[in-house]
Amino acid sequence: MDQYLRTFGEVKTFYASKLSVAVESFRQNNPQIVFCEHLFQEGSAIELVEAIGGLSPCQDRYFVLATEQPTDELISLAMEENIDEILAKPFSTEDVAKIVERYVEKREMIQREWCQDLQKARAAEEQKRFQEAFGLYMGAIGKHPDQMPVLLEAAAFFLSQGKKEEAGRCLEKVISVNPQNARALFLEGLLLKRAGKFKDAMDRFHAANQVSPLNTRRYKEMVDGLLMMADERAAFALKTxxxxxxxxxxxxxxxxxxxxxxxxxxxxxxxxxxxxxxxxxxxxxxxxxxxxxxxxx
The missing domain is CATH 1.25.40 (Serine Threonine Protein Phosphatase 5, Tetratricopeptide repeat)
Incomplete structure (x- = not known):
């Protein structure tokens, strides 16, 4: 399907079919609902998600993964990446209208206090006000210590800022509640990798892949970790x-x-x-x- 932008009332919907054009068009039009195929021309849904800064459960946006055949693996990927829905192709205008309704329901849901606090922290992060974002994430954790989305978003931010202890505490809490949380396992793998604990990092990445095997970003991290491990071994051998x-x-x-x-x-x-x-x-x-x-x- 060709790339297009349509409006349903006040809601803009966007279908991405080509990565390079999709990113530019997304930034220009800022649609509320994005349709994207898992693998499409010049890229994948994961690459588009990464290019637009990732997805948050509290964003005023609805991301739809379109596919010929929904599978358990795609469902796991959607859960890990905060993708809102998987839609089987072909689909009709009526299907899109129903998705618009579900987007409106989500927009009401994100008015909850924990979502509002998470939005403020993420906005500060996106605007590179990192010290302020740190305080907002810490505040959100203090107010909503049992909200897994808050802990995961905060952990990702802390990790990006080199705040290893804070990230570790968040991830430990999430994994204690849900040992099969693919995103938490992936982030913990990144934390271990950056600490030079490559074998433990690989174990976490493999555990995450058992739950969600289609995340190509994780495979990149795994290959990079193996290269770092090989370099470490070569450097050790050169001492002798x-x-x-x-x-x-x-x-x-x-x-x-x-x-x-x-x-x-x-x-x-x-x-x-x-x-x-x-x-x-x-x-x-x-x-x-x-x-x-x-x-x-």
Missing amino acids: DSENSWLILARLKIMTIRRDYKAAVQYMETRRSLLCEHDRKEADVYLALAKKMAGLR
């Missing part, structure tokens, strides 16, 4: 064999793949001479790429 050409080249490749270009350039400044001739030629290819991407000559 500091001139091992293969290990030096491997670390350069990992840094480049992880797009840590400046670190890759700095690393090779003192180690290029230790490489054997064959590895040096290969390293020069990666080094040239790293310099170009880092804006260095």
Whole structure:
């Protein structure tokens, strides 16, 4: 289906079929209801959700995942990403009208106090008033300690700001109530990964995948975590064999793949001479790429 924008009364609905155009059009038109296929031209629903700043259960927005065949995996993905509804294709104008009605019901629901407090915190975060957002999230947790959406949104914010202890406490509470909460397991995996506890992080990611296996963002984090683990092991091995050409080249490749270009350039400044001739030629290819991407000559 082609991308289009339609209005039902005062409610704007938007169907996204192409990622690059969808993001731009979304920002320009700010629709209340967004229809998006799980996998569509140039991207996926997860990429669109990420590009528009994520979804919140208390947003004045209704996000619909359109699909040929609703599955348990898609339902789990929707729950994890705060997607409001899964709609089977093909659907009619009458189906859209019913969704508009459910959006109106949601708009009434988000007038609850805990939703209002969460909206204020998220607004401050989106406007990069991070100190104010921190206080608002802490206040929301204090007033609504048993609201899982508040704890999850706060944990994600704390994690983005490097507030590991605060994030950890929120996630511990959520997981104690629901050990199968995919988003909480994913966020805890991120927390462990950033603490350098890669094996534990992988365990959390795998646990989240058992519940919600279609989240492509998590697979990216898993691959990145495995690369970081490999780099850590290579660095440890080089303490014993500091001139091992293969290990030096491997670390350069990992840094480049992880797009840590400046670190890759700095690393090779003192180690290029230790490489054997064959590895040096290969390293020069990666080094040239790293310099170009880092804006260095």
